Amino acid sequence: MPALSHALLAALKDHGAREIFGIPGDFVLPLFKVIEESSILPSVTLSHEPAVGFAADAAARYHGGLGVAVVTYGAGAFNVVNAVAGAYAERSPVVVIAGAPGARERVSGFLLHHQARTVDTQLAVFKEVTCDQAVLSDPATAPAQIARVLRSAKELSLPVYVEFPRDMVDAEVEPVRPLPPRAANREALDECVDEILARIARAERPVIVVDVEIRRYGVEDRIAALARKLGLPLVTTFMGRGLLDNADDVVAGTYLGAAGDPAITQLVEDADLVLMLGVILSDTNFALSNRAPDPRRMILAASREVQIGHHAYRDMPLGDLIDALEARATPRATAAGLLRQRSTYPRGLAADDLPIAPSDIATAINDMFDRHGRMPMTSDIGDCLFTAMEIDNTALAAPGYYAGMGFGVPAGIGVASTGLRPLILVGDGAFQMTGWELGNCRRYGLDPIVVLFNNCSWEMLRVFQPESRFNDLDDWHYAEIANSIGGTGERVATRAELVAALERAVHRRGRFSLVEVMLPRGKTSDTLARFVAGFKSARERMAK
Ligand SMILES: Cc1ncc(Cc2csc(CCOP(=O)(O)OP(=O)(O)O)c2C)c(N)n1
Ligand SMILES: [Mg+2]
Numbered sequence: 001m002p003a004l005s006h007a008l009l010a011a012l013k014d015h016g017a018r019e020i021f022g023i024p025g026d027f028v029l030p031l032f033k034v035i036e037e038s039s040i041l042p043s044v045t046l047s048h049e050p051a052v053g054f055a056a057d058a059a060a061r062y063h064g065g066l067g068v069a070v071v072t073y074g075a076g077a078f079n080v081v082n083a084v085a086g087a088y089a090e091r092s093p094v095v096v097i098a099g100a101p102g103a104r105e106r107v108s109g110f111l112l113h114h115q116a117r118t119v120d121t122q123l124a125v126f127k128e129v130t131c132d133q134a135v136l137s138d139p140a141t142a143p144a145q146i147a148r149v150l151r152s153a154k155e156l157s158l159p160v161y162v163e164f165p166r167d168m169v170d171a172e173v174e175p176v177r178p179l180p181p182r183a184a185n186r187e188a189l190d191e192c193v194d195e196i197l198a199r200i201a202r203a204e205r206p207v208i209v210v211d212v213e214i215r216r217y218g219v220e221d222r223i224a225a226l227a228r229k230l231g232l233p234l235v236t237t238f239m240g241r242g243l244l245d246n247a248d249d250v251v252a253g254t255y256l257g258a259a260g261d262p263a264i265t266q267l268v269e270d271a272d273l274v275l276m277l278g279v280i281l282s283d284t285n286f287a288l289s290n291r292a293p294d295p296r297r298m299i300l301a302a303s304r305e306v307q308i309g310h311h312a313y314r315d316m317p318l319g320d321l322i323d324a325l326e327a328r329a330t331p332r333a334t335a336a337g338l339l340r341q342r343s344t345y346p347r348g349l350a351a352d353d354l355p356i357a358p359s360d361i362a363t364a365i366n367d368m369f370d371r372h373g374r375m376p377m378t379s380d381i382g383d384c385l386f387t388a389m390e391i392d393n394t395a396l397a398a399p400g401y402y403a404g405m406g407f408g409v410p411a412g413i414g415v416a417s418t419g420l421r422p423l424i425l426v427g428d429g430a431f432q433m434t435g436w437e438l439g440n441c442r443r444y445g446l447d448p449i450v451v452l453f454n455n456c457s458w459e460m461l462r463v464f465q466p467e468s469r470f471n472d473l474d475d476w477h478y479a480e481i482a483n484s485i486g487g488t489g490e491r492v493a494t495r496a497e498l499v500a501a502l503e504r505a506v507h508r509r510g511r512f513s514l515v516e517v518m519l520p521r522g523k524t525s526d527t528l529a530r531f532v533a534g535f536k537s538a539r540e541r542m543a544k
Helices: 004-014 029-038 049-063 075-089 121-126 142-156 186-202 220-230 262-269 318-328 335-339 358-372 383-388 408-416 428-444 478-484 495-507 526-543
Strands: 020-023 043-045 067-071 094-100 132-135 160-165 206-210 234-236 251-254 273-277 298-302 305-308 311-313 377-379 423-427 449-454 488-492 513-518
Touching: 004 029, 004 142, 004 160, 020 029, 020 049, 029 043, 029 067, 043 428, 049 067, 049 075, 049 094, 049 408, 049 428, 067 075, 075 094, 075 121, 094 121, 094 142, 121 132, 121 160, 132 142, 142 160, 186 273, 186 305, 186 311, 186 318, 206 220, 206 262, 220 234, 220 318, 234 262, 251 262, 298 318, 358 383, 358 449, 358 495, 358 526, 377 383, 377 408, 383 423, 383 449, 383 526, 408 423, 408 428, 423 428, 428 449, 428 478, 449 478, 449 495, 478 488, 478 513, 488 495, 495 513
Parallel strands: 020 043, 020 067, 067 094, 094 160, 132 160, 206 234, 206 273, 234 251, 273 298, 377 423, 423 449, 449 513, 488 513
Antiparallel strands: 298 305, 305 311
């Protein structure tokens, strides 16, 4: 019989994990030894546990499997809670494996180091940010518990928690037998599909809106095929930006309500049927809608449910639904109707001596992608994410709903660890939180390109509260620091310098490149400016 540590690692791999991110500690040292020596999964250690969580989250978003974060008991585990909360909010299946005291320690009578209120406080905290939990303290039940939580992570696309007492690493157990996926009830599925297709047939101006769950459940290509067959226009939400990046004939643009492309906004808000697939009904996706989502003209397929008007079908996996819709849909209007309008993105930045504005960065990146091909992107929260809306529809992992800072750089390291070369967008405030993780790139041979928006400001706060001096950050000269932690940094202040530095970064391989873009305080991207105007007018309307 295998040791529990080996059984768990093999099960993670069987369920779609591709790598492990972590930081060891005495409560997981024996487990980390097995991880490193068994090589069942490659492992990457980082410098601070929030980054471990962000990297595991972003890796899962890109390879479509499970993200894995291994941390020590207490101090390590509590450090990763915020990243796991963000993964929960944005439907990312991260498996948190946290060390814990062994059976004898628990009854030693001592208060244990790293313990908070009680020995089980860690489990109690993670119950709030995971969909399922397992404590592997009994060899007889451990394999079944592992099978259950890993199926939960995959089926619900949500984080799960595995507590691994340090005296269980070598415990002999049965191998983990994966549980069968839970399919939709066939009759309910047929009834649901008939109702959806009937609603589409009656609609005169239907539209499809997609969001992150279509990637989490691997159905992007099938949805593109469905949109083509039905001849329906399709847009992404703010959170869903970058989805269907290989289906330019299908994606008309991104719906941003009052802050977006008016033609896209009209497509959604004038629609008499909005088919929402994998959509998170969040404020960041819909708060700027001129017309709030209306259940009478909406079908929402998300979280294994399909809501039509005011009734719902339960236990309806998105993949089963899309397969059944695609199989039973009859072709409609010509595909030409798909792209009545497609958003256009700025190109052709003049390489001149003018100072740089945030939207110039988007134009320079569009030009770079045209010359060298699109790169997978990660972004932090800040004006960099709003600027990303002006970059052509490219694969993107960003905290567009949870909106937690610190995600961008570690997420980029997570994506780079999957074998891709990402372009990372980050503001100076967020970089101050987790940007230093770039110092781990050299030992793993990772060479992401980082574009750092240095406005020496918490600019997203300043636009709402300009009178506060706490928004004035100091200038830390990040490019200089990059050179001392294994990368190459360049500081640019004109559009010509920006274009040249990006070109050098693309050709520079084997070490990370950091392009520190100097921006004036008070100047935001065009998209953020429209968002702020939209939020302020929405707030004024609510105040009346
Ligand atoms: C973990 C966390 N703590 C605080 C905040 C609150 C916040 C949202 S945006 C922002 C300023 C971001 O500054 P940065 O320089 O990165 O970007 P920019 O605005 O373009 O200049 C803060 C402090 C959030 N969202 N998450
Ligand atoms: Mg800033």
